[in-house]
Amino acid sequence: MFGVSGIIGAYIAGLVVGNTKQGKFIKNKIDVLVYMLFSPMFFASIGLKLTTLSFPSYIWQFIILFTAITIISKIIGNGLGAKLCGYKDKECLQIGIGMATRGEMAFIMVDEAKKVGLINEEIFSIIVITVFLVTFITPVLLHLSFKTKESNIKEEQVNV
DSSP: OOOHHHHHHHHHHHHHHHHHHHHHHHHHHHHHIIIIIIIHHHHHHHHHTOOOOOOOOOHEEEEEEHHHHHHHHHHHHHHHHOOOOOOHHHHHHHHHTTHHHHHHHHHHHHHHHHHTTOOHHHHHHHHHHHHHHHHHHHHHHHOOOOOOOOHHHHHHHOOO
């Protein structure tokens, strides 16, 4: 019923309310409710919609390849955008990795696509698993991208 238009409407309502005197007060009251109740319920509902994890091995290979392509394409696309804006190479890599993660919007879009019949259960599950993997891989890559030779030397000295 609400679908994507509901998301856009909620976003616009947030913009309007956020720019009022009462916006900060409302935000502080809503944040706790969102993080303690609505967000966990949303992610649980997506997980409950996964119908199968018992894919044949070739589907798992596809999921791994799809995950790698998803991350690499975001790194390249956003990294090139950062390069055009004058960032250094390492910063471009960091920006690209930071933008690689997907999350709530990807889950909402794939859920809507399934509801209206654009994708089947298997494609839904593949995309949800990919988003899940990218969400967990991205922070690790981001952490590694900020490591320098100097910080590696300091860690080795502490471990000695």
